[in-house]
Amino acid sequence: MENKNDFVYKGADAGRKELFSMLIYRPIAKALIFAFFKNSKITPNQISFISLVITLIGCFFFAFFRYPFMILGVLFLHIGYVFDMLDGTYARYKGLSSKFGRWFDPFLDTIKAAGLFISISYAAYIDSGNPTVLLWGMLALVNSLITYYIMNTKSEIVKDATFEVSFGNDIYIGYEISLYLALSVIVLFNILYPGLIFMATVGALSWIKVFITARRYYVKNMDKIEQG
Numbered sequence: 203m204e205n206k207n208d209f210v211y212k213g214a215d216a217g218r219k220e221l222f223s224m225l226i227y228r229p230i231a232k233a234l235i236f237a238f239f240k241n242s243k244i245t246p247n248q249i250s251f252i253s254l255v256i257t258l259i260g261c262f263f264f265a266f267f268r269y270p271f272m273i274l275g276v277l278f279l280h281i282g283y284v285f286d287m288l289d290g291t292y293a294r295y296k297g298l299s300s301k302f303g304r305w306f307d308p309f310l311d312t313i314k315a316a317g318l319f320i321s322i323s324y325a326a327y328i329d330s331g332n333p334t335v336l337l338w339g340m341l342a343l344v345n346s347l348i349t350y351y352i353m354n355t356k357s358e359i360v361k362d363a364t365f366e367v368s369f370g371n372d373i374y375i376g377y378e379i380s381l382y383l384a385l386s387v388i389v390l391f392n393i394l395y396p397g398l399i400f401m402a403t404v405g406a407l408s409w410i411k412v413f414i415t416a417r418r419y420y421v422k423n424m425d426k427i428e429q430g
Contacts, residue, residue, distance in 0.1 A: 219372060219373055219374075220374060220375065220376045220379065221373055221374065221375050222375070222376075222379050222383070223287060223376070223379065224373075227283060227284050227287040227379075228287050228291065230284050230287075231284055231285075231287040231288040231291045231292075232291060234284070234288055235288070235291065235292055235295055239288075239292055244292075245298065246289045246290070246292050246293035246296075246298050246299075246300075246303050247289070247302070247303055247306055249285055249288050249289040249292055250285075250286070250289040250303070250306055250307050250310055251310070252285050253282045253283070253285035253286045253288075253289065253310065253314075254282070254310045254313060254314060256278050256281050256282035256285060257278065257279060257282035257283075257314045257317065257318070258314075258317050259278045260274070260275040260276070260277070260278030260279040260282060260318075261275070261317040261318055261320070261321035262275075262321070263275035263278065264318070264321040264322050264325050264389065265320075265321035265322075265324045265325055269392055272325070272389050272392075273389075273390070275321075275389060276386045276389050276390060279318070279382060279385070279386065280382070280386070282314070283378075283379070283382055286307070286311070286378075289303070289307060290303075290307070308350065308354045311350065311378060312347060312350055315343065315346045315347065315350060315381065316343060316347070318385055319339055319340075319342050319343035319346065319398075319401075320339070320343065322339065322385065322388070322389065322394060322397075322398065323335060323336050323338070323339025323340065323342075323343075323398060324336075324339075325394055326339065326394035326395050326397075326398055327339075329394060329395075330394075330395050332395070335394070335395050335398060338395075338398040338399050338402045339398045339402075341402040341405075341406070342398050342401040342402040342405050345401075345402060345405030345406045345408070345409055346381060346401075346405055348409045349377060349405065349408055349409040349412065350377075352409055352412050352413060352416065353377055353412065356412075356416050359416060359419070359420045359427050360416055360419050360420070377408075384397075384400075384401060384404075385397075385401075388400075388401070
């Protein structure tokens with residue numbers, strides 16, 4: 203690959219850039235490739251698994267330690283997200299992209315979301331002693347899983363529209379990084395209980411809005427979609 207910038211974004215981005223990934227995570231991932239992985243034999247799926255392990259270590263700090271150890275959890279969460287960006291970037295750099303990898307990555311993301319909400323809910327329960335917080339945490343988790351499912355399968359019916367928070371035509375904020383940033387704020391400001399209530403409420407509104415938008419798009423473009 204002659205142009206080493208070609209691999210940073212996948213072709214499906216079509217010039218669109220996720221704001222935080224563009225400013226922070228993808229530049230770090232690109233630097234890691236040239237610093238450590240340029241001649242590596244590691245596979246993209248192995249990097250995806252490393253991302254999972256790092257994120258689950260963060261979950262361990264969330265669940266079993268107190269502030270300021272939870273700061274380490276936030277740190278591991280974002281290091282894990284760097285590796286989440288790294289797997290696809292590395293795959294494109296090495297020409298190792300695969301359909302399995304495109305399926306495997308969101309599968310692991312789902313496990314991460316489950317681990318994060320379970321660990322933070324447990325920490326909030328230990329901190330407050332109120333079992334109701336576990337209900338809010340599980341509601342937040344269910345909403346995030348529904349949203350992940352819709353976002354990762356919407357291409358079956360949605361060919362032209364996108365559902366991210368957009369700034370103009372080419373800059374947007376993605377769902378996954380929004381989730382991670384929100385959880386980071388909840389932990390850093392030690393507002394676990396109200397934070398989980400917020401996540402459960404906003405999460406429900408998010409997937410309902412995405413579903414309604416997708417449904418309207420399908421109804422409007424039914425003939426084109428069904429014809430492939």
